[in-house]
Amino acid sequence: MPSSPEIAVPRRRLVLPGKLRSRTARAGTAETVALVLLALLVLAALAGPLLSPYRAIIPSGAAYLPPLSPGHLLGTDNLGLDIGTRVLAGTRISLFAAVVVTGVAALAGLAIGTLAGIAGGVLDAVLMRITDLFLALPATIVAMAVAAGLGPGLRSSMIGIAVVWWPLYARLVRGEVRRVAGSLHVEAARISGTRGPRLVVRHVLPSVLPTVAVTASLDIGGVIGTVAALSFVGLGTPAPAPELGLMAAAGLQYMVNSWWIPVVPGAVVGLLSLLFNYAGDGLRSVLRAKGA
Secondary structure, eight states, X not given: OOOOHHHHHHHHXXXXXXXXXXXXXXXXXXXXXXXXXXXXXXXXHHTHHHHOSSOTTSOOSOTTOOTTBTTBTTOXXXXXXXXXXXXXXHHHHHHHHXXXXXXXXXXXXXXXXXXXXXXXXXXXXXXHHHHHHHHXXXXXXXXXXXXXXXXXXXXXXXXXXXXXXXXXXXXXXXXXXXXXXXXXXXXXXXXXXXXXXXXXIIIIHHHHXXXXXXXXXXXXXXXHHHHHHHHHTTOSSOTTSOXXXXXXXXXXXXXXXXXXXXXXXXXXHHHHHHHHHXXXXXXXXXXXXXXX
């Protein structure tokens, strides 16, 4: 005799949630550790002037001191500059640039994607073809070209990255807006008389913003790496500014005998990118659990 629905349903309820809880617990532990480490690193960067007795662009001791030297936890570079102090200052610069670029790109993409998704028709087609054009271009090369055209500097590299970063959000938001606009609660709002910007702000955007927030949190790590890459090739903040990519590039010639000079700032860039990716995954898990 086949099993009755009353028997099959309870067995499914007993098995699946346990698997989901164990997976969530394992993922949540890694994400929590990453979030704590990220918070500590950000706080250390912000409090850098209070934590370090040295200046980022003023020599503070003998050159080429290795890590764990007295008074210099991460050593000194070829000019006698304290690497720990410069890394904290460079982390502040990278965080500022990444947050601003990601915020500008997300807002621009949100506006364009929402307009395209709501308007539809010719306007949607035109905006999406422009977006596709930017997506078809090699992003890194375009960012380098814009930064080079504007002149080396942090502002130029930020503008160059923002120019190639917004289309990702525009495409994402447009798809989400089209999906949400056809949902039952939006249709109910239309039937009740809600129209225009009020409908978008009150019933469409609240369902789209969580996706944008998760994407932005994941993108910050990528922007940090891109800012460092532009500085590495000489298109970012000029020397002697304590920018992580610039520090890694300037220290390459000392790699054999003083490996810590290029490795420490490069490792910090990788660590920041990794921690922000974990933090973004954690935010996505929280929002999914809340939505469920």
